[in-house]
Amino acid sequence: MAFWTKLEAWYNDYGRTLPWRGIDNPYYIWLSEIILQQTRIEQGRDYYLRFIEAFPTVADLAAASEEQVLRLWQGLGYYSRARNLRAAAQYIMDECGGRFPDTYDGLLRLKGVGRYTAAAIASFAYRLPHPVIDGNVYRFISRLRGIATPIATDSAYREFEALLTQLIDRERPDRFNAALMDFGALQCRPQPDCTACPFADECEARRTGRVDMLPVKAPKAKPKDRWFYYFDLRWRKEGVRYGRMHRRTGNDIWKGLFEFGLMESDHRLEGDELQNEVWRFLDITYSCQEAGYTITDEYLHQLTHRTIHARFIQAELPEEPVSHPADGMIMTDRQMNSVPVPRLIDKYLQTL
Ligand code: SF4
Incomplete structure (x- = not known):
């Protein structure tokens, strides 16, 4: 069975319902993606709801003081994310006539938006076929295909992007990406139950006994x-x-x-x-x-x-x-x- 057919069947049964899913408001999607970087979904959900309540539009966020934004962000850490949010909102108001960028390259020009976030907004808000590659996706795909390239490096990103660009559903890249992320988060977890996996018969890591060894991570510097x-x-x-x-x-x-x-x-x-x-x-x-x-x-x-x-x-x-x-x-x-x-x-x- 084709990759997406199998993945979509799984997603229909187990996909997560999240407040930023199934919407096409690029501003809300952007907020959710920035908040969720380095943050657990349960914690991020509350912050997301508070942000859209305090700043319902990008114009509201652009008009807020840095202190207001930082105060709302308090407890999430990585405060540069909050400062970048406000700077990008001001850029959208001042340089883009208040219109949210609607291309992958245009999104990359927003402060604090990298390839992952640009791909997420492009696919979820505008249905552009850019695959999202987060830690969960790296884990799932590296195991499925037996890829041992150390993840979170530039070359790994390009390798996974090329592979997923071939697999992505060009009609519904939003669904494809959501399913991919959920599969990595819920099924192909760090300690997965492979017997319940629809890809068990084709998973390279399982076949070669390397589930615990993939993905390969670059060594972390000691704090x-x-x-x-x-x-x-x-x-x-x-x-x-x-x-x-x-x-x-x-x-x-x-x-x-x-x-x-x-x-x-x-x-x-x-x-x-x-x-x-x-x-x-x-x-x-x-x-x-x-x-x-x-x-x-x-x-x-x-x-x-x-x-x-x-x-x-x-x-x-x-x-x-x-x-x-x-x-x-x-x-x-x-x-x-x-x-x-x-x-x-x-x-x-x-x-x-
Ligand atoms: S068989 Fe196991 S390791 Fe392979 S994709 Fe499925 S859950 Fe992940």
Whole structure:
């Protein structure tokens, strides 16, 4: 039986019902695809629904402030995705007359849109025959055909794209792609039940006993450790409690999000060394030789390429400290809970 006939029969029985399936609104499809990168479907679904409610059109998203978008994105990680969404929405409004690009190449010009996302929007919104290739598709196809090229490399992408371009249903590329992704996610899982698979009699990995060995993955780099020491200094004025937060800038994690004054070290600070560095930072940055501070235990926060070890230095000051440089924003407790912050800071704030 032809590949698509078999796959479609399976999809008719087991395909997933998702809020962004069966629609042809390119803006909604784009939002869903960007949210779902590096995110589980269950978690992504809530964010998707919140985004389309807050920004029902691309014009609404383009008009939103970066802070509004980041706040809504909070908890999803990879914040550059949110900044790129807003930048691309503004590009669509300013450069494309508010019209969503309707070609594969036009889609690739949107900030944050790569080959996978362009193929997804092109096929789901415009029924253009571009195959989507995500981790699930790599797994299924590499096993089915016994392909040992390390995945997620440029040459693997071209190899799988050429193969799937031959197989794709040119009339219904949207259905084909949805079925392909679902099959990889639900049937050809990391530990699959091959006895229930409609491709069992032609699967190369099964025939050669290599199901556990495919797909071949390029070795991952070990995450790098970083040690963050945050200064959560508070004071009261006319009965209201204040603190100071700073917006992260530069080409680093969490750009655009807010955090407390930060001292970063290239190793773990402990004992006298920690006390001395804290005192020095308080003196130099805040002109404040506050003796009554406490230091929390370590908060461990895992990112894909970084392990953050964070401790918070807490102090109640008699008055607002002088800050050098005089940047940052003075906020009430309530304001701290309404600006976009990294999940690590949010976790900390929730424990207070
Ligand atoms: S037989 Fe097993 S490994 Fe092969 S495609 Fe089916 S589920 Fe995947």
